[in-house]
Amino acid sequence: MPDPSTTRLSLYKSKSDGSELVSYTQDIGQNLDKLDAAAGFQACTSTTRPAAPYSGKPIFETNTSYRSYFSNGSSPASGSWVEIPNSSGVFGGNLALATGSSLSIGAATLTRLSGGGLNSNTNFQRNAAATTDVVISGLVGADAFDRTRIYADGKIEFGPGNVTRDVNLYRSGANTLATDDNLNVALNLTVGGVGQVQYILKTADETVTSSTTLQNDDHLVLPAVANAVYTFALDLYMVDTADATGDFKMSFTCPTGATFDMHGAGAHTTDLGASSTNSNGEWIGKLATTSAGATLGFGVSNPSATAARVYGRLVMGSTAGNLQLQWAQNASDASGTTLKAGSYMMMTRVA
Incomplete structure (x- = not known):
């Protein structure tokens, strides 16, 4: 009886005590054939894989663009083949990366994070054939529809996941971002161009005494x-400190090349006296004003505050700058005129 065959290649082993004559056919010829078949990857097809491979047996398939496999030694043999990725064939299995492991493609590295996410050291880019091609989409669980979709032209669509997406955000023209749907802003909305609204509040009382010379408001x-x-x-x-003599006048300064129109509604300067609760009013308009030379005047009472509402339009030239409120007493009076905290100014860009 010969000795047991080798465990991996099943090479024939003659009796180790020398009692068995060496047979070229089985001891040499057949063993050499098995060694030849085991050397490197064995060429086969997807339907002619080895029926009894040893654990670690490598093969490649000539009919599947040279996909390569090795046997893990499990039974049945048909289920023992583990695919090895290579640059010739299209990899048909799953490639598992442990947490922290990376996949490098040239200088680009894709790393699996501990939370299951992916981190890349470079950007993701898709060279789409059409602007309507989807670049990125996202779903949650068993969503029937993607909740987020980004198209090649930059358009973004959003939806609830159970029906098609129903809101969007996209570029509608040069320097213009648009949506076809409602937009809710929970915090502040800042606009720098047309539609910008600016607001400033006077935070402290300010008093002018015995002066009709316009001065910049502090706020x-x-x-x-x-x-x-x-x-x-x-x-x-406004309020007068002790009487109703000083009253109030106002104007603005603006940058070189700018003009402003203004009109105001308030108490008449001569008809409103101390402790008055009613008076004739002033409705005064000033057009194409370029300096503080044109003023509006309003009566101021004591001790109750008197109010005035002023509207206007500012047309800027080529120089940027400030629209500055200036004010003083309409008539010089030792009893000071006070512009009260809580007064405010708003400005909206319309062109």
Whole structure:
């Protein structure tokens, strides 16, 4: 009886005690054939894989663009083949990466994070054939529809997941971002161009005594950009310290090349006396004003506050700068005129 065959290649082994004559056919010829078949990867087809491979046996398939496999030694043999990725064939199995492991393609590295996410050291880019091609989409669980979809032209669509997406965000023209749907803003919305609204509050009382010379208000000033058009509105609350003589006058300064129109509604300067609760009113308009030379005057009572509402339009030239409220007493009086905290100024860009 010969000795047991080798465990992996089943090479024939003659009796180790020398009692068995060496047979070329089985001891040499057949063993050499088995060694030849075991050397490197064995060529086969997907239907002619080895029927009894040893554990570690490598093969490649000539009919599947040279997919390569090795046997893990399990039974049945048909289920023992584990695919090895290579650059010739299309890999048909799953490639598992442990947490922290990376897949490198040239200088690009894709790393699996501990939470299951992927991190890349470079950007993701798809060279789509059409603007309507989907670049990225996202679903949650067993969603029937993707909740987020980004198209090659940059358009983004959103939906609830159980029906098709129903809101969007996209580029509608040069420097313009648009949506066809409602937009809710939970916090602040800042606009720098047309539609920008600016607001400034007077945070402390300010008093002018014995002076009709216009001076800059300490608080009510707003910036304007070149070549823009704004509308403005002010609510002003004034009080005279002891009598109703000084009253109030106001104007603005604006940048070189700018003009402003303004009109106001408030108490008449001569008809409103101390402790008055009613008076004739002033409705005064000033057009194409370029400096503080044109003023509006309003009566101021004591001790109750008197209010005036001022509206206007600012047309900017090529120089940016500030629209600055200026004010003083309409008639010099030792009893000071106070512009109260709570007065405010708003300006909206319309062009």
